[in-house]
Amino acid sequence: MSLTPIDLLKLTYLSLSGNLLRSALTSVGVFMGVAAVSATLQVGTISRAVVAKQLAEREAPQIIVIPYDRSNGWEPVDVKREDIAFLRKRLVGSQAIATMIGVYAEETSFRDRQASPEIAAVSQDFLETSGRRMISGSFFTQADFDKYRPVVVIDEALVEVLFLDSNPIGERINIDGRPYFVRGVMETKLTGRWDRGNGAMIMPLSIYSALTGDRRIERILIRPESLEEIDPVNEQVNQLLKQRFSGKELHTWNNIRDIKEQQDTLLMVSRSLLAVGAIALLVGGVGIANITIATVMERTTEIGLRRAIGATQADIMLQFILEAALLSLIGGIFAIGTVHGITIVVADTFELPYEFDPPTAGLALGSALLVGVGAGFFPALQASQLDPVKALRSG
Numbered sequence: 260m261s262l263t264p265i266d267l268l269k270l271t272y273l274s275l276s277g278n279l280l281r282s283a284l285t286s287v288g289v290f291m292g293v294a295a296v297s298a299t300l301q302v303g304t305i306s307r308a309v310v311a312k313q314l315a316e317r318e319a320p321q322i323i324v325i326p327y328d329r330s331n332g333w334e335p336v337d338v339k340r341e342d343i344a345f346l347r348k349r350l351v352g353s354q355a356i357a358t359m360i361g362v363y364a365e366e367t368s369f370r371d372r373q374a375s376p377e378i379a380a381v382s383q384d385f386l387e388t389s390g391r392r393m394i395s396g397s398f399f400t401q402a403d404f405d406k407y408r409p410v411v412v413i414d415e416a417l418v419e420v421l422f423l424d425s426n427p428i429g430e431r432i433n434i435d436g437r438p439y440f441v442r443g444v445m446e447t448k449l450t451g452r453w454d455r456g457n458g459a460m461i462m463p464l465s466i467y468s469a470l471t472g473d474r475r476i477e478r479i480l481i482r483p484e485s486l487e488e489i490d491p492v493n494e495q496v497n498q499l500l501k502q503r504f505s506g507k508e509l510h511t512w513n514n515i516r517d518i519k520e521q522q523d524t525l526l527m528v529s530r531s532l533l534a535v536g537a538i539a540l541l542v543g544g545v546g547i548a549n550i551t552i553a554t555v556m557e558r559t560t561e562i563g564l565r566r567a568i569g570a571t572q573a574d575i576m577l578q579f580i581l582e583a584a585l586l587s588l589i590g591g592i593f594a595i596g597t598v599h600g601i602t603i604v605v606a607d608t609f610e611l612p613y614e615f616d617p618p619t620a621g622l623a624l625g626s627a628l629l630v631g632v633g634a635g636f637f638p639a640l641q642a643s644q645l646d647p648v649k650a651l652r653s654g
Contacts, residue, residue, distance in 0.1 A: 267574065267577060267578060267581065268581070270578055271578055271581045271582050271585060274554075274558075274578070274582060275582055275585065275586070281550060282586060284546075285546055285547055285550045285586045285590075286586050286587075286589045286590035286593075287590065288542065288543035288546035288547070288590070289540075289543040289544075289546075289547070289586060289587050289589075289590030289591060289594070289627055289630075289631060290543075290590040290591075290593055290594045290597075291539050291542075291543060291594075292536065292539040292540030292541070292542065292543035292544075292590075292594075292627065292630070293540065293543075293590060293591040293594035293595065293623050293624070293626070293627045294594040294597060294598055295532070295535060295536030295539040295540065296533070296536035296537065296539075296540055296623045296626055296627075297536075297594055297595050297598040297599075297619070297620070297623040298532070298536070298598050298601075298602075299529060299532040299533045299535075299536045300533075300616075300619045300622065300623060301598060301602050301613075301616075301619065302525075302528070302529055302532060303525075303529040303533075304613075304616055304619055305602075305606065305611050305612065305613055306522075306525035306526075306529060308611075308612040308613070309525075309611065309612060310518060310521065310522050310525070312612055313518050313521075314486075314515065314518060316448065316449050317448060317449050317450070317451070317514060317515060317518070318389040318390055318391065318448045318449070318450055318514060319388070319389060319390025319482050320482065320483060320486050320489050320513060320514065320515050321388060321389070321480050321481060321482050321513060321514050322480075322481040322482075322483070322489065322492060322493050322496055322511055322512075322513050323478055323479070323480060323481075323511065323512055323513065323514060324338075324478065324479035324481070324496065324500070324509055324510070324511050325477075325478060325509065325510040325511070325512075326338040326475075326476060326477070326478075326479070326509055327509065327510055328504075328507040328508060328509065329508045329509070329510050330506075330507065330508040331507065333510075336504060336507055336509060337475075338476045338479065339476075342503055342504075343356060343358060343476070343479065345499070345503055346479070346481070346496070346499060346503075349499055350481070350492070350495055350496065350499065351492075351495060352483055352484050352488045352491060352492045352495070353481050353482065353483055353484065353492055354387070354388075354482045354483060354484045355384050355387040355388040355481075355482045356384060356388065356479065356480065356481050356482075357381060357382045357383075357384040357385040357387075357388040357389075357479075357480045358381070358382045358464065358476045358477075358478065358479055358480070359379045359380060359381045359382065359385065359461075359464070359477060359478050359480060360379065360380050360464065360467065360473065360475060360476065360477035360478070361377075361378070361379055361477060361478075362378040362379055362380055362434075362462070362467060363378075364378055364434045364435050365435055366433070366434075366435055366436075367421075367432065367433070367434050367435075367460070368421075368432070368433050369421040369422065369427075369430065369431075369432050369433070372420065372421050372423075373421075374417055374420045374421050374457075374458055375457060375458075376413070376414075376416075376417050376420075376457060376458035376459055376460045377450070377454070377457070377458070377459045377460070378434070378459075378460045378461070378462070379459075379460075379461050379462075380461070380462050380463065380464045380466070380467030380468070381461045381462070381463070381464055382464050383399060383401065383404060383463075385461060385480070386398050386445070387482070388480045388481070388482045389448065389480070389482075390448070390482070391414075391445045391446050391448050392445065392446045393412075393443050393444070393445050393446075394415060394443075394444045394445060394446055395426075395428060395443060395444045396412070396428045396441070396442055396443025396444055397442060397443045398412060398442070398443055398445075399412065399442065399463050403442070403463050403465075403466075404463045404464070404465045405465070407463075407465050407466045407469045408463065408466065409437070409438060409439045409440065409462075409466055410439060410440050410441075410442040410462065410463065410466075411432060411434075411439045411440070411441055411442065411460050411461065411462045412441070412442055412443045412444070412445055412460070412461050412462075413427065413432075413441060413443075413444055413445070413458070413459070413460045414444065414445050414446065414447040414448075414458060414459045414460075415444060415445075415446060415447045416447040416456055416457065416458040416459070417458030417459065417460060418444055420458055427441045427444060428441055428442075428443065428444070429441060432460075434460075437470070439462060445459075445461075447459070450514060451514045452517050481496060486515075489513055489515070489519075493511060493513060496511055497509075497511060540626060540627065540630050541630065543590070543627075543630065543631075544630035544631065544633065544634035545634065546634075547583050547586060547587065547630075547631050547634040547635055548634040548635065548637070548638060551579055551582070551583055551634070551635045551638035551639065552638045552641075554579070554582075554638075555579070555638050555639075555641060555642040558642075559645065562575055562642055562645050563645065563646075563647045566645070566647035567647045572643040572644065573643070575639070575642050575643040575645075576639045576640060576642065576643035577639075578639075579635055579638060579639035579642050579643075580632055580635050580636060580639045582635065583631045583632060583634060583635025583639070584628055584631055584632050584635070586631060587627045587628050587630065587631025587632070588624070588627070588628060588631075590627065591623065591624045591627035591628070592624065594623070594627075595620050595623055595624060599615060599620075
C-alpha cells in the first residue's frame with residue numbers, strides 16, 4: 260500500500276529532525292554552494308546595470324577618426340568632403356557619419372551670467388551620430404547651414420547655468436562678443452570619460468568656417484548600428500582610410516573603450532566566480548550523497564520493516580529524495596536571503612544600482628535543488644532495491 264503525500268512528508272520530517280546536527284551540516288554545505296552561485300549571479304547583474312548606466316550617460320557609441328598620420332610624427336592629414344562621401348558609400352554597418360571641429364572661446368555669456376561649456380561646430384548629421392535627443396526647440400535645418408545663420412543648440416546642463424528657470428529658446432548668447440541665438444535644447448550626454456558635464460554647445464559648421472576661415476575637419480564621428488558592431492566597423496574604417504590615404508595611418512579610437520574594457524573585465528571575473536560557485540555547489544552535493552548513503556546504511560532495518568508492512572519501492576525512494584530536496588531547499592533559501600541582504604548593504608554603501616531579481620534567485624535555488632536531488636538519487640535508488648528479508652536479518 261502506497262503512502263499518501265502527507266504521510267511521506269511526516270516521515271521525512273521525523274527522519275530529518277531525528278538527527279538535527281547531521282541535517283544542519285548538510286544544509287550548511289548547500290548554503291555555501293548556493294551563496295557562492297547567488298553572489299556570482301548578483302555580481303553579474305550589478306555589473307550589467309553599472310555598464311548600462313554608464314552607456315546611458317554617454318553619447319552613442321562612436322568611432323572617432325582624428326586626421327593625423329600616426330606613422331609620420333602625427334602630421335596633419337587634409338580630409339575633404341569627398342573623403343567623407345567615400346566612407347559613407349563603402350562603410351557597412353554604420354548608422355550615421357558626422358564631422359566636427361572644436362571651438363575655443365574665452366567667454367560665453369548670457370546677460371550677466373557666464374559659463375565654460377564645450378563648444379563644437381558640427382555637420383547636420385551630428386544629432387543622429389551622437390544619439391542625443393532634443394528636449395525643446397529644434398535642431399539645425401539645412402537652411403541654417405546654407406545661409407550661415409548664427410544659431411546654437413545647447414544642452415540641459417548649460418541651460419541650468421545660464422538661464423536658470425527661464426526658457427532659452429530664441430534668447431541670445433554671446434560667444435567672445437559674437438551673438439548667437441538659441442535654436443534648441445538637447446539632452447546632456449558625456450562625450451567620454453574626460454568629460455565633466457560642464458555643459459555643451461554646438462553650432463553649424465558652415466557659420467564657424469565662414470567666420471574664421473577654418474575649413475578643416477578635426478574629427479569624423481561614425482556611429483555603428485549597434486554596440487557589438489563597433490570593433491568590426493572600426494576595422495573597416497581603418498582599411499578604407501588606408502585605401503583613401505595611401506601610406507598614411509590615421510588615428511582612430513572609440514568613445515566607450517574604457518566601458519568595454521570594464522565590461523570585459525567584469526565578464527571574466529563573473530565567469531571565474533561562477534566556476535568557483537559551481538564547484539562549491541558540487542561539494543555540497545557530494546556531502547548530501549555521503550549523508551544519504553550513511554543514512555541508508557543506518558536505517559537498513561527500518562527500510563526492511565517498512566517494505567515488509569507494505570511500503571513500495573517508490574515510497575522508499577521518494578522519501579530519501581525528498582529528504583535531500585528539503586535539505587537543499589532550506590540551505591538554498593537561507594543562502595539567497597543572506598546574499599540579498601549583504602548585496603543591499605554593499606549596493607547602498609557604494610551607490611550601486613541593485614534590485615532583487617527573481618529569475619536570478621530562481622536559478623540559484625533551482626541549481627541547489629537539482630544538485631540535491633541528483634546527489635540523493637542513486638543512494639535513494641539503492642535503498643529502494645534492498646531485499647526486505649535481508650534487510651531485517653541484517654538488523
